[in-house]
Amino acid sequence: MxxxxxxxxxxxxxxxxxxxxxxxxxxxxxxxxxxxxxxxxxxxxEGVITGYRADVDLMKVGLAVLAVVRLKYPGSRHEPLHRLLEERPEILECLRTTGDDCYTLKVAATSMPHLERLVDELAGLGSTTTNIVYSQTLSYRGPQAP
Amino acid sequence: MxxxxxxxxxxxxxxxxxxxxxxxxxxxxxxxxxxxxxxxxxxxxEGVITGYRADVDLMKVGLAVLAVVRLKYPGSRHEPLHRLLEERPEILECLRTTGDDCYTLKVAATSMPHLERLVDELAGLGSTTTNIVYSQTLSYRGPQAP
DNA sequence: CTATTTTACCGGCAGATTCCCGGGGCGGCC
DNA sequence: GGCCGCCCCGGGAATCTGCCGGTAAAATAG
Structure with a gap:
């Protein structure tokens, strides 16, 4: 290709x-x-274009709290996390990475109590580190010619 | 709304x-x-839908290395970073967060040396923590009804 | 409670777009 | 030269979009 x-x-x-x-x-x-x-x-x-998506403004749909949650996951049983990803649409993205925190998640919640519940669920799987997002540069650009 | x-x-x-x-x-x-x-x-x-984007497979276009870079940014002069965001299309996403690491970036590079150059540029602004991404759950779902 | 306005929906039509052909130009290969 | 594959173009049928007026139900006003 x-x-x-x-x-x-x-x-x-x-x-x-x-x-x-x-x-x-x-x-x-x-x-x-x-x-x-x-x-x-x-x-x-060829799979270069994998699909087309509408971008939705999280604020406008009531998801006012965006957070990055890093998850330190003990052991190698990943099914519980995968099940959680399926069940919780609030988890927008899940990256498995090198380093001490195996997973980096992007999570959208309607409120702090809502985020708290989500983090608690994740904390049931491993130790978490949560950071609230102030703002994000709307990356309406994707990859470009190298 | x-x-x-x-x-x-x-x-x-x-x-x-x-x-x-x-x-x-x-x-x-x-x-x-x-x-x-x-x-x-x-x-x-109303701004609920902010746009429509084609999703591109990073592997298929030669961007084989995906990484999360956390940036600890001293002071409050953000222009240098914003300029870098404009200039470097390899930076796919930039979240400003609470916590010790002020910014969390998602970066796509063609190779390790390429990633190294990018991280070096970012390291010129503040101290960085870099984690390579093994895999990511294709979040082709966005927000859903709360 | 009735009258009026507003909101959201439908159907239909003109114009634009997409889909599916056949055909032409160009470089590589025998 | 002659053939073939690749990429492009143009044309016509099917489909979709944009815009209109018209209708019914809900909201508002009197």
Missing amino acids: NLDTTDWSILTELQRDGRIALTELGRRVNLSASAVTERVRRLEA | NLDTTDWSILTELQRDGRIALTELGRRVNLSASAVTERVRRLEA
Whole structure:
């Protein structure tokens, strides 16, 4: 799988606006609609583009408290955590990392008591370190050409 | 801004597939195309939906090394960091948090030397703690009804 | 309790978009 | 040269979007 400059332009545009029409996308990358369609289909089929998502403002939907929870997980039984990830949509992201804290989670809650409950559930699995998020730079850009 | 059950269904569907046609979206939430269009337009105008993005597989585009970098930032001059965020597309996300490490960054690099360069740049601003990411649960779900 | 306004929905139509063809230009290979 | 694969273009049918008026139920006012 090799990406040329045009592919990168397409990825950049689709990361900026994932709902853009293919004709408009073609206009921006100097390609006909059919050519750009074929390229996008190929990028999807190859798994370069894994999907398209609407971004939702957490505040606007009542999730006012965002936090990073680092979880130190003893042993190697990961099923309880995976089950928790399935059950709790408040856990937005879960990264397994090197270092003392095996997992880094991003968690959204409606309130402090809500966050407290979530952290308590996680604390049942291992020791946690929680930091409240003040603000986040909206990363509406994804990967770009290396 | 109050969201009813239908709005939540719409948000759920659009977070699962942000490029779905409005007619199909209407079918899934039991609404006509025009009704669902109006609701989506309202959600966009109110800022609930902030945009639509294509998700790109980092591996597939050569960004094989993902890391979490925590940055302890002395003082209150944040411009140097913001400039770095603008310049370095490798920084996918930047959260400002409570706690000893003021910032938590998610960084994608093509290789270890590449990551090393990035961390060195960040280390010029403050003291860093870096953890490599083994794997991440693809959070293709966003917020759901509280 | 009735009248009026507001809200949310539907259907339909014009225009735009997507999908699916066939066909052309170009470089590599026999 | 001749063939083949690759990538691109253009055209037409099917589909989707954007916009309109019209309707019914809920909210508001009197």
